[in-house]
Amino acid sequence: xxxxxxxxxxxxxxxxxxxxxxxxxxxxxxxxxxxxxxxxxxxxxxxxxxxxxxxxxxxxxxxxxxxxxxxxxxxxxxxxxxxxxxxxxxxxxxxxxxxxxxxxxxxxxxxxxxxxxxxxxxxxxxxxxxxxxxxxxxxxxxxxxxxxxxxxxxxxxxxxxxxxxxxxxxxxxxxxxxxxxxxxxxxxxxxxxxxxxxxxxxxxxxxxxxxxxxxxxxxxxxxxxxxxxxxxxxxxxxxxxxxxxxxxxxxxxxxxxxxxxxxxxxxxxxxxxxxxxxxxxxxxxxxxxxxxxxxxxxxx
Amino acid sequence: xxxxxxxxxxxxxxxxxxxxxxxxxxxxxxxxxxxxxxxxxxxxxxxxxxxxxxxxxxxxxxxxxxxxxxxxxxxxxxxxxxxxxxxxxxxxxxxxxxxxxxxxxxxxxxxxxxxxxxxxxxxxxxxxxxxxxxxxxxxxxxxxxxxxxxxxxxxxxxxxxxxxxxxxxxxxxxxxxxxxxxxxxxxxxxxxxxxxxxxxxxxxxxxxxxxxxxxxxxxxxxxxxxxxxxxxxxxxxxxxxxxxxxxxxxxxxxxxxxxxxxxxxxxxxxxxxxxxxxxxxxxxxxxxxxxxxxxxxxxx
Numbered sequence: 192x193x194x195x196x197x198x199x200x201x202x203x204x205x206x207x208x209x210x211x212x213x214x215x216x217x218x219x220x221x222x223x224x225x226x227x228x229x230x231x232x233x234x235x236x237x238x239x240x241x242x243x244x245x246x247x248x249x250x251x252x253x254x255x256x257x258x259x260x261x262x263x264x265x266x267x268x269x270x271x272x273x274x275x276x277x278x279x280x281x282x283x284x285x286x287x288x289x290x291x292x293x294x295x296x297x298x299x300x301x302x303x304x305x306x307x308x309x310x311x312x313x314x315x316x317x318x319x320x321x322x323x324x325x326x327x328x329x330x331x332x333x334x335x336x337x338x339x340x341x342x343x344x345x346x347x348x349x350x351x352x353x354x355x356x357x358x359x360x361x362x363x364x365x366x367x368x369x370x371x372x373x374x375x376x377x378x379x380x381x382x383x384x385x386x387x388x389x390x391x392x393x394x395x396x397x398x399x400x401x402x403x404x405x406x407x408x409x410x411x412x413x414x415x416x417x418x419x420x421x422x423x424x425x426x427x428x429x430x431x432x433x434x435x436x437x438x439x440x441x442x443x444x445x446x447x448x449x450x451x452x453x454x455x456x457x458x459x460x461x462x463x464x465x466x467x468x469x470x471x472x473x474x475x476x477x478x479x480x481x482x483x484x485x486x487x488x489x490x491x
Numbered sequence: 492x493x494x495x496x497x498x499x500x501x502x503x504x505x506x507x508x509x510x511x512x513x514x515x516x517x518x519x520x521x522x523x524x525x526x527x528x529x530x531x532x533x534x535x536x537x538x539x540x541x542x543x544x545x546x547x548x549x550x551x552x553x554x555x556x557x558x559x560x561x562x563x564x565x566x567x568x569x570x571x572x573x574x575x576x577x578x579x580x581x582x583x584x585x586x587x588x589x590x591x592x593x594x595x596x597x598x599x600x601x602x603x604x605x606x607x608x609x610x611x612x613x614x615x616x617x618x619x620x621x622x623x624x625x626x627x628x629x630x631x632x633x634x635x636x637x638x639x640x641x642x643x644x645x646x647x648x649x650x651x652x653x654x655x656x657x658x659x660x661x662x663x664x665x666x667x668x669x670x671x672x673x674x675x676x677x678x679x680x681x682x683x684x685x686x687x688x689x690x691x692x693x694x695x696x697x698x699x700x701x702x703x704x705x706x707x708x709x710x711x712x713x714x715x716x717x718x719x720x721x722x723x724x725x726x727x728x729x730x731x732x733x734x735x736x737x738x739x740x741x742x743x744x745x746x747x748x749x750x751x752x753x754x755x756x757x758x759x760x761x762x763x764x765x766x767x768x769x770x771x772x773x774x775x776x777x778x779x780x781x782x783x784x785x786x787x788x789x790x791x
Contacts, residue, residue, distance in 0.1 A: 303724050307724065308724045308725065308726040309726070310680065310682065311682065341642065341643065342641065342642045342643070342680040342681070343641065343642070343643040343709065343713070345679075345680035345705075346680075346705055346707055346723070346724045347707045347708075352680055352681075356682065379645075380610065380642040380645035380646075380652055381642070381652075382610065382611065382656065405645075405646055407646055407647045407712075408647075408711060408712040408713070409643065409709065409711070409712060409713045410711055411708060411709070411710055411711040412707075412708040412709060413643070413708070413709045413713065423646070424603050424607065424608050424646045425608065426608040426609075
């Protein structure tokens with residue numbers, strides 16, 4: 192560990208707390224403040240455990256803006272009781288987002304109910320829910336951000352698999368009510384994503400921009416195998432440039448689900464993320480060719 | 492186990508040998524003949540081990556047509572030696588297909604070389620290889636069948652993730668040289684697949700039609716988690732009807748990679764596949780409402 196300290200982080204950089212799940216909320220706030228990070232993406236579970244008002248105060252005191260709250264959604268149930276419960280839960284999420292001072296509530300749309308084979312029908316039920324929730328959220332100053340998930344999650348998490356499908360849904364509603372999430376992990380493989388980013392930008396629909404890299408082999412269940420920035424095959428800089436070219440000037444959130452990262456010291460992980468972000472996302476070269484940080488243990 | 496014997500299988504039904512990997516080639520030939528199955532899809536490994544000429548004789552003697560040979564491909568290497576080796580291997584696969592009397596050589600296109608992030612470039616290298624291999628294969632009466640694989644395999648197995656991408660590649664070449672594989676497991680999630688099937692049919696590009704169901708959770712590596720027909724959320728009958736509507740009259744191959752199926756008696760698995768095929772693919776009702784076969788152990 193030698194050399195000068197790295198430059199301050201990109202002011203648009205935000206750390207999604209799932210990247211450092213080993214940190215409590217106070218640890219997250221302190222760790223981000225110490226590293227000069229100005230934004231965090233939060234998750235409902237830890238926020239509710241800590242208390243939304245207390246969490247909001249914690250972030251404010253640390254000089255942190257909450258870039259997004261993850262997650263609402265799961266809006267594809269057919270059963271009326273389940274649908275009512277899902278809508279109520281999403282209304283609660285809207286209120287939590289407002290309390291945290293973020294404009295962006297990330298929605299994971301939901302997959303197929305047991306025994307169901309109709310993805311188009313599931314997407315229609317998401318649309319119905321957006322119609323109910325959009326005006327409600329707007330009253331709180333919160334925008335619903337529909338997240339297309341990788342097609343490997345189509346059956347169990349999201350019938351919305353592509354940015355085009357997400358925009359098809361979002362564009363049925365006013366842009367201040369419903370936007371989309373652009374997450375490199377979910378969209379990197381899709382050769383129509385460039386044109387859909389243009390479409391998203393023109394409509395002012397990009398509500399969140401999230402980063403993770405794609406690495407293989409996928410773990411069982413496919414959920415917790417996201418790669419540290421630069422460890423995989425996603426052209427992150429290409430995404431950043433394309434998203435910037437749409438006119439989006441919002442937060443750039445790093446959200447990596449990785450047990451390998453969670454097993455390490457949180458501050459070390461954050462420093463590594465910031466270093467990788469400089470090298471693979473913004474293109475600002477690192478302080479030295481050999482980074483201050485050791486290579487990620489998630490290296491393939 | 493009571494009731495009448497089931498009706499003879501659909502003459503277009505073909506059993507891909509990976510579905511009953513526990514069977515040797517002679518067991519496969521005998522088992523299919525006993526069940527009235529008239530087509531098999533073979534894999535190069537077991538065929539080469541047994542000897543292509545002997546395998547061809549074995550199938551002929553059992554009254555079996557070889558619907559496809561799996562698989563050639565992996566055509567995305569940048570390194571010149573690796574590219575040469577891949578082309579040589581694919582020429583050998585063409586000869587093996589011809590010896591087996593099948594017109595269809597399934598190609599898994601290949602993913603990204605180590606450190607590479609350029610999927611479009613990888614697809615171009617597939618196109619270059621098809622240009623070299625297509626006329627060669629045609630001289631053997633063999634057609635190259637480009638298989639789009641689910642986007643979860645984009646980095647390590649196939650830069651071709653959608654039927655559209657596969658057709659974009661195939662249509663650069665004569666239809667008797669290059670076609671595509673329609674595999675429900677890989678394509679089920681894609682809401683553009685209906686229009687692309689029409690396109691494929693109009694161009695006479697459907698070289699193979701393969702069936703497996705989508706079940707979760709995915710296993711580690713994602714490769715061996717395919718579902719028995721009817722166990723998952725793919726609308727198999729919809730696919731069959733759409734593919735038939737294109738004018739395709741070729742084999743309908745069931746290809747399921749599933750350790751749960753491999754752990755069972757091969758004849759029992761084949762009987763179950765045939766029963767499920769009747770119930771979920773052709774729509775011909777089973778002999779009795781309660782099938783002769785016990786529910787698959789791969790049930791979610």
